[in-house]
Amino acid sequence: MRAVDGVDIRIGAGETVCVVGESGCGKTVTAMTVLKLIAMPPGKIVAGRILWRGRDLVPLDTDSMRKIRAREIGIVFQEPMTSLNPVFTVGEQIAEVLRLHEGLSRRAALDRATEMLRLVHIPNPQRRVHDYPHQFSGGMRQRVMIAMALACNPKLVIADEPTTALDVTIQAQILDLIAEMKERLGMAVMLITHAMGVVAEVAQRVVVMYAGKVVEEAPVGELFANPRHPYTQGLIRSIPRLDRAGAGKARLEAIPGTVPSLLAPPPGCRFAPRCRHATEACRAAEPPLREVAPGHKVACIL
């Protein structure tokens, strides 16, 4: 099964790129593959390159990969409730990274961990650094995860749906925190999400994925003003909007159907079965990704 196929995403230094798409589109697989965190076997990189600062990561062995993980590319996962080890203090879990990559002593690493907790706005960091994950709420745990991902000042942070498991007010706080950290530390961010509202707020460039493929890529303003792919249009229409609520359109528009199984992807354009504009030509051949405007690429023949 091809979980992702022909995905080409570029992220410049200091840039924020959002990857959007429904559940099961291959967003998480893409993120995990960058750090080669997918278990192999059963996972396998059949072809392609992962270029990191001019170096291809695909042929690297585990030891060289370890030097890149957390030190150059940090990652924040979706589930703060289960992503921290319950039997170690949060301080120890942050300090562990620092001892490993920066060779700090136990004492110095713990001090830096306290500093990191302060940076992500955890109140009372000197005391909290000795607490265990179960003593933190979901939002606070996600702050700890962010502190852990940022501890070694990575050049890129991959945030894999960091707010999905949190409630709405906390979601906004975490997004603000990521934006603030980016401003302070100047790293690039790859934010994976399925919430278009989040995209509009934080992204500079957006990559839309569908069924393991990139279907559209554009700067954020261009994408919202002029979405070309019917899937992107559908995603944007499905954002609840306050200003339109009263004007006759009371029901939120949804894209009919679900993401196809990747075990047997439909022939031609993978979105064709759910697309209201689909023609015979769509079902016949897979449309290539082509540039329709500067920096705006789309995989649709219409």
Next chain:
Amino acid sequence: MTQYLIRRLLIAIPSLLGISVILFTVLALAPGDPFEELATNPAVPPEVRLQLRASLGLDDPIHVRYIAWLTAMLRGEWGFSFVSRVDVDQLILQRLPTTLIVIGSSQIVALAIALPVGILAATRPYSLFDKIANTLAFVGFSLPTFFTGLLFILFFSIYLDWLPFVYRTEINATGFAWFWEHVKQTIMPVMVLGLFQGAAWTRFVRSAVLDVIRLDYVTTARAKGLPERVVITKHVVRNAMIPVVTLVALQMPIVFGGAIVTEQIFRVPGIGSLLISAILANDTPVIMAVTFVFACLVVFFNLVADILYGWLDPRISYR
């Protein structure tokens, strides 16, 4: 922590009292008479036998006898064996160290096998190593100890003639030779018990590690750039040990039970063989005392398990 320990020890008192009531009642209701032999002995007239029974309080109602036993125990008087006329506490003190050494070392052997093999098998599921380990573990815990014990005796004592198959307390040697003789006669019972337990625990450790290894925080640990060895030994094993401790503690009574059988096979003069001979001779004070010591040991190991939990899992607090 100290407070928690004191409270746990206080809770142990009623449960030990309950155990002793049940043991005492069952023994009192059981058929058999310590003076059976005297009944068939023509030299002892029936009146003497009845007098003996009365002087030992055997004709009193059960609760009176229980209270008498309990108050005597509390004073530290464990009574004396009807058969050998030796004080029970002395008998037990003679036998207990041997049992504890045999069981203790067999449990160490079991853990020394189960932990590394189970962890290694779980990190490479369905590999050749995993398959071999699984098969051997299955064989190991399917074979009862009385069978493997006999196999060991046949092979190592009779065929190879390396190890003695009867455990001797009197060894006419000193220094290293004495120690070596003891090691030689302890190896087989320890290995038989240890391999059996180790086989059962290997499968359990493997599944406990497999449960933990696919959790999110293990991926987090890998994403930190930690070497796989550290990911396993630090982040996985500590969490996987929590259910293993439960199992080991819960199996302690079974281990003692299994040790009784093994002690019989190898003629180890431990507390188990003391119990068996006491049961055969209707030696009530010894039976009572030995079963009570077993109960105390089991309660003690449960307490140890509770303390280990708290050390392994910070989510458990001693309140």
